[in-house]
Amino acid sequence: MIKYRLGCADGHEFESWFRSIADYDKQSRSGAVTCPLCASTEISKLPMAPAVVSARGNKGAPAPEQLPAVAAPSAPPAAMATALRAFKKAVMENSEDVGGRFAEEARKIHFGEAEERNIRGSTTAEEAQSLHQDGVPFGILPELPEDLN
Ligand SMILES: [Zn+2]
Numbered sequence: 001m002i003k004y005r006l007g008c009a010d011g012h013e014f015e016s017w018f019r020s021i022a023d024y025d026k027q028s029r030s031g032a033v034t035c036p037l038c039a040s041t042e043i044s045k046l047p048m049a050p051a052v053v054s055a056r057g058n059k060g061a062p063a064p065e066q067l068p069a070v071a072a073p074s075a076p077p078a079a080m081a082t083a084l085r086a087f088k089k090a091v092m093e094n095s096e097d098v099g100g101r102f103a104e105e106a107r108k109i110h111f112g113e114a115e116e117r118n119i120r121g122s123t124t125a126e127e128a129q130s131l132h133q134d135g136v137p138f139g140i141l142p143e144l145p146e147d148l149n
Pocket of ligand 1: 008009010011012035036037038039040
């Protein structure tokens with residue numbers, strides 16, 4: 001699952017979940033992605049939420065493409081938030097924050113040019129798509145209600 005921050009031509013911002021980057025592209029091209037406020041189909045991606053990569057691959061976590069589609073509200077339900085919080089805490093405690101160099105580092109690790117380790121950081125939608133196309137494993141960290149405070 002990937003959550004995108006989207007914006008329409010009128011400047012409305014909203015969030016939407018997609019099964020994968022390819023799924024977003026497909027829906028976007030067919031005009032299925034619309035602004036909930038004005039129904040505009042002129043939608044563009046805004047900078048993404050923090051992303052995370054595991055150098056050991058996504059063991060235990062299915063690839064985004066294998067997940068069923070879920071209609072999720074922009075804020076996860078309480079039970080889900082608790083599970084996500086624990087997951088996110090574990091990630092934070094077991095990864096190196098590389099900030100805006102995320103895409104660069106993830107690619108280096110994937111191609112064996114940097115030490116194999118877990119990293120986290122931020123990336124743009126374009127960089128994420130490029131990583132995806134190169135087969136670099138990574139995931140998007142969920143945004144939790146407290147992140148927005
Ligand atoms: Zn709009």
